[in-house]
Amino acid sequence: MTNNQNGASFADMDEVQLDLGRCDRCGFSEVIYGEGKSAQTVLKIFRKMHELGIDGFATRIDAEKADVLAKELSANDCRFRYNSTARTFRLFTPQTDETRTHGKVAVVSAGTSDAPVAEEARETALWCGADVVFVQDVGVAGPHRLQAKLPLFQDADAVIVVAGMEGALPSVVGGYVACPVIAVPTSVGYGASFGGLSALLGMLNSCASNVTVVNIDAGFKAGYVAGLIAKRRTH
């Protein structure tokens, strides 16, 4: 069952109902959430996408699944990229040209342990077609480090701030920029960090007016929304 009108079509693949109208309806095609899906299921979806000329993107793909995917897709001469820190797998279409971007997204992270989430955000924003600036280890306790990096991203369309133990960082960044800040709490930390809950609460209570928040460790979602905002620039 594959029909396509008014953004209401989908492909019924038994345990998966692939939403084919997503790009028309929501701006970008459906992304595969890899957790809980077998490598074979992911492969089946990727193949369907490839067949339909969709630029495929999957998150939460561990190294073992990535190996299976890489082996199978290499055999088919597909172009792909696995980012092992981000745990993202991207399957390019023959037409994809990563040098043609629209809009600019900054990804700012507080510490080295926030890297996996920050990388997931970066890969997602790239998939969305944005130009991405990446800034690491600019925690609040050494304030001059952030100030030195500001010129790199004050003209961004959206800034993603990734932090686990530095729940304060988005508020501080928010005070310096004139675009939306998307705060991503991470589950990094110990003790009363409660798996990211403390960072999440701190970000929700931020006094900076331009800060919105996504789920703990949701690098993907931050990258997606930043990508949506960046994409509008060209309209």
Add this chain to the structure above:
Amino acid sequence: MTNNQNGASFADMDEVQLDLGRCDRCGFSEVIYGEGKSAQTVLKIFRKMHELGIDGFATRIDAEKADVLAKELSANDCRFRYNSTARTFRLFTPQTDETRTHGKVAVVSAGTSDAPVAEEARETALWCGADVVFVQDVGVAGPHRLQAKLPLFQDADAVIVVAGMEGALPSVVGGYVACPVIAVPTSVGYGASFGGLSALLGMLNSCASNVTVVNIDAGFKAGYVAGLIAKRRTH
């Protein structure tokens, strides 16, 4: 002490340090958070703003404080608007022209009890210069109501979804639009709504990729971020 360069100026008014560089640095001028401030303090700030030609906006102004403000500002022939549902007070500059908007923001609310927060979001987006569409009572349990209203806002630059008992609504809306959705949980509800916490958690876990979240009852912040996004359209 009032100097102004590089977005670093502020007016030292004893108990208040008015941030004068906010507009340059962050896109819009500082907004007055009325909670815990006396009417006299709010008035003092409004006068300073008026003197500097800033379009003033205050939130969390109860009826009693609004009366004091209205009386004093009327005496000075100032143009203002108090929205008693939103509890916002806006002090226009002589130049303000509300018919000249840039960008379009939709405010969608689940039930009648979410009105104060939805109105706060609307007034804030208006102050940001956006054109605002307002849709009420389109809860999930009667799905046809939302579908009938979709044409009104599918072309918006940002959609704000306000809901207390219908934490599901932003996910549903997110499935229909190609712009960022800003979800605002409200403290409306009873029992296990826990003052908006349940709606907040539901929104954070939303499977729709384009949904970000702000604090419970934070109509202002949603309106502000939506305003920022809408403003970029014209760039």
Add this chain to the structure above:
Amino acid sequence: MTNNQNGASFADMDEVQLDLGRCDRCGFSEVIYGEGKSAQTVLKIFRKMHELGIDGFATRIDAEKADVLAKELSANDCRFRYNSTARTFRLFTPQTDETRTHGKVAVVSAGTSDAPVAEEARETALWCGADVVFVQDVGVAGPHRLQAKLPLFQDADAVIVVAGMEGALPSVVGGYVACPVIAVPTSVGYGASFGGLSALLGMLNSCASNVTVVNIDAGFKAGYVAGLIAKRRTH
């Protein structure tokens, strides 16, 4: 000690007190909760049940225990079924006829990672004697998928909705059907899903009037109650 009148009998088997009056008193016989019981204990109970002509059913049986049970019961020429996704083990009586059902139950699940709980619900409803319809991957963000499947289950006696990250799904389903909806939150998810708590809270606050909720991951309980409702149809 085994007597049977007024639903008050039980078999004293040392560490287990098998409730023999359960079927008379509560509609179905006692079900074995496998967690924390050794394979030998489960076997002892199954044998007692078989001897008494009871259609046996055990949940939370991992693969290792299932192997022991299968080996022993095969040796006795018993008919059984182990569902490794659901982790349920059913021991049929010679008289059991699965084609004779009464009532209809639908099991609707949001994503592929909810499968174990959805399968547990299905097996339980089958054991209760219901006809079961199974619908997968119909999350809220792609609304047309659910609408396309509605004709399959709008005539059900009870609908079970299983979801971890899509706490919104039961509300949406509840708006389309005229029978009780039993919502089962699952512990699937990440970040602020808090092991299913967020889904649970979202389901409890559902605005759809026909939604009740069971414990996180309690596929068994949902299947049981749906089975009870379906069974009444024939009365």
Add this chain to the structure above:
Amino acid sequence: MTNNQNGASFADMDEVQLDLGRCDRCGFSEVIYGEGKSAQTVLKIFRKMHELGIDGFATRIDAEKADVLAKELSANDCRFRYNSTARTFRLFTPQTDETRTHGKVAVVSAGTSDAPVAEEARETALWCGADVVFVQDVGVAGPHRLQAKLPLFQDADAVIVVAGMEGALPSVVGGYVACPVIAVPTSVGYGASFGGLSALLGMLNSCASNVTVVNIDAGFKAGYVAGLIAKRRTH
């Protein structure tokens, strides 16, 4: 805008979108949630319903609003009933005959302070057309009281158990009956009852297989689902 086909019609009344297809789609018409609605808004909806021949029912109507409603509706010779403990307001159609019931629902409550929620459940089940048995003050600590009352409701189609400090009661009742038990935690209690949360958790963890749960203080929802189950009996 009032059209009616396929359960998709609704009446657009500005701040309210009255779902007219609810009865066809979901088994009963829409119920008015009174919290946060003005008496005038409730009245406007009631009049629309009356005009369309719908048996109207509103919950969370405080005494003051009820006075307004009663005065206005009396003037129109409408038949209605306000239950001040339940805070429900029912507007009968001329055709309504409360003596013609289908199915039987029991409402069992633990203590006198649970009365408002128990009464809301009772009124709702009556509005659903069920015959209702009402049992009060049968807490677990005096077990003989419950046992003495069992004959009154062991043949019910559904049993609603309402309890705030006796979170154990639904489990105990569940062990005696062969129909679904709908547990309603109440916000009654002190100390570690946490506004009903402890009762809610206890009920979710109930070992009785036939217990499902609704939101704290959600007497309405329990009555509605029990009504749905009872209604099926006659099919």
Add this chain to the structure above:
Amino acid sequence: MTNNQNGASFADMDEVQLDLGRCDRCGFSEVIYGEGKSAQTVLKIFRKMHELGIDGFATRIDAEKADVLAKELSANDCRFRYNSTARTFRLFTPQTDETRTHGKVAVVSAGTSDAPVAEEARETALWCGADVVFVQDVGVAGPHRLQAKLPLFQDADAVIVVAGMEGALPSVVGGYVACPVIAVPTSVGYGASFGGLSALLGMLNSCASNVTVVNIDAGFKAGYVAGLIAKRRTH
């Protein structure tokens, strides 16, 4: 440093300060909490106790540590008992006579998975010198099982009720006995049991007046307090 007067003496053993006055001051000697102590540290304390004629008792001793202790103490011809379910290790003095008891304690548990905690309570009460009755698998959903066992423990000095998923059990037992009931929540369960928190809250809110509560999985503490109460009988 070992002196002994007024219950204020202790043995300074570097990382351990053994409280020698505990028996005079608090009724029983100090018990060794094995978690986080090496087998050698436990052994050192046991030897000191043995030398001083104290009946030694240690909890939270895993199998590996128990092996070390058993080997060493066997070599010294000491009499001891390791209960591998309870994970308790008891080192008898030559004079200990377990047949001479004072007072009677009942340990009642809801399910088989509560066994480790129930056994810890039993061993502790035995060490306190009480006579212990042990009753298993008498959950609330099969009420006749508990009633059949009541004669075994209605004359106890204290009843310990151990339950993880049956938070209701202590309330029910409390309604049948005229002595203190000590409720022990266990961390057994799934979903919204939250590691025993739900059972704990249910027990704290019990309406039975004679129920007090100890920490989750604190079989030791329940056994100790029950032992204290039982011991008073002979005064």
Add this chain to the structure above:
Amino acid sequence: MTNNQNGASFADMDEVQLDLGRCDRCGFSEVIYGEGKSAQTVLKIFRKMHELGIDGFATRIDAEKADVLAKELSANDCRFRYNSTARTFRLFTPQTDETRTHGKVAVVSAGTSDAPVAEEARETALWCGADVVFVQDVGVAGPHRLQAKLPLFQDADAVIVVAGMEGALPSVVGGYVACPVIAVPTSVGYGASFGGLSALLGMLNSCASNVTVVNIDAGFKAGYVAGLIAKRRTH
């Protein structure tokens, strides 16, 4: 309906089912929980008790209800005592002799704001027939105060420790006495006391082996259990 055998009788008084077998079954008669009961309902129960020769006791009786009770019962020449701090109302039988006590209970409280709960515990223990010692304001931060008072209660049968901000007190007291300590957290405090939750958790985690805990503000329950323990002394 009033029959009396085997502790299973009760008086059916419509909204109240008075448990008449409680004294035989549980050691003391039923106590009236005043919250949520009208003065008339309490009066009706008191009269029934008086008629049956039961020493009546009610908790959570505010001043207004107490006035009604006092007026009515004075008119009947009944002997009673209202403790306005404890909010308890006791209705003596003609035979009650408060000077004849059995066992000794100590009530130790941390601060002056804990007085209402401490007084409720005292009145309850008195009603149970115990001799009561009362010690106030012996917080941990001034350790010499507690040590000076120890001789007053080291021979008690049970010690009740009432504390809101001093969750540490029961642990400290527990280290000095050889009888059960019943810890009562109170809802007194501010900030992170969370209505008594912090004190409750501290008490549950107490390292003193003889400490059990009751609900926040549950002075009644602590007094009752202490009374049960004290009563056993004479057996």
Add this chain to the structure above:
Amino acid sequence: MTNNQNGASFADMDEVQLDLGRCDRCGFSEVIYGEGKSAQTVLKIFRKMHELGIDGFATRIDAEKADVLAKELSANDCRFRYNSTARTFRLFTPQTDETRTHGKVAVVSAGTSDAPVAEEARETALWCGADVVFVQDVGVAGPHRLQAKLPLFQDADAVIVVAGMEGALPSVVGGYVACPVIAVPTSVGYGASFGGLSALLGMLNSCASNVTVVNIDAGFKAGYVAGLIAKRRTH
């Protein structure tokens, strides 16, 4: 009973046990916590202190109690100061000279609504004998404001940072100073601030190494510890 040696003396005043050795033992005399104490009790303690030459200090004194105290103490020609924002009442000894200070404490607050807690901290530090610098409204979102004020307090012995909605502020301040920072979360805020819990958690997770935390709204405790640190400077 009033004796004084080794810091172990106290005055037994019935419901209050005044700790007279506190100053010797702990550095400063006992402070009166006014909550839950009657004006008469506070007065009784103040008089005892005055008689003993102690510089008295009471917190949480509302306006009504302050009136009683002021009237009574004025009549006795005592010198005192009531700070109505801080709700503190200080009773000077004839010898007190506020101009002789030792050490320097800074009190930095985020917003105007934090004033009551900040003032309590200031009054306490003054009572401890410190010189106090007071800085207000220097929230993170306008970073230049804080930087402009730094010279005022970079040489302090301890900095107290008071913030409710700006949980990030202590981290930021901590990055600029070489002395201990004592963070005080306040209960100011809305939505997911949860009465100060979010600020508390943010402060506990601060990445600045020199930040410790006190209870929500505990201005007193912060002032006291800062006072202790400042006092050491002169040693």
Add this chain to the structure above:
Amino acid sequence: MTNNQNGASFADMDEVQLDLGRCDRCGFSEVIYGEGKSAQTVLKIFRKMHELGIDGFATRIDAEKADVLAKELSANDCRFRYNSTARTFRLFTPQTDETRTHGKVAVVSAGTSDAPVAEEARETALWCGADVVFVQDVGVAGPHRLQAKLPLFQDADAVIVVAGMEGALPSVVGGYVACPVIAVPTSVGYGASFGGLSALLGMLNSCASNVTVVNIDAGFKAGYVAGLIAKRRTH
């Protein structure tokens, strides 16, 4: 990029921005948080520090990483110390002389399982240049043990109290000393200890005025702040 003026310099090392002005600005140099950093990254930072003559200190270094560091640094003839209980790694400069201390810090711990956190605090305070007294196993339930040790630390500049199950200990210690007490909750414990949360809450609510709190398991932060206080003594 390495410049150094006004405490604003830092070394840009790609994934790490080493804050070189920390010592001037904040009193001590930057400490390496080892969690989530590879051994190579830690080594790179250590080498930079060594080159700049900074006394290096790293926390959360597991045994495996320590082996790599030890091997590499030994090869360079560096002097270092790895404390495997504390999991800290210190890299001395040639000039470091541990016998020259300023100020005195006490580390008091409740039980043997708190050792890792207590050791981390000790190593940190040593790195800060303080003289450290170490006291173990002085829990509240055996009060004489603490009293016997008091003379060892009553003259300290700061006392660190480390406790997981004895949340009461800081309050008790606070009542005996005239310096700041820094309380460190540990994640040791079981049941309702909730990973240290209960100890944390108890410590925040401590009635002893001189107690401040740091994050769960934050031995480092406690040692750092105590070091800061001790360092001031010599000023």
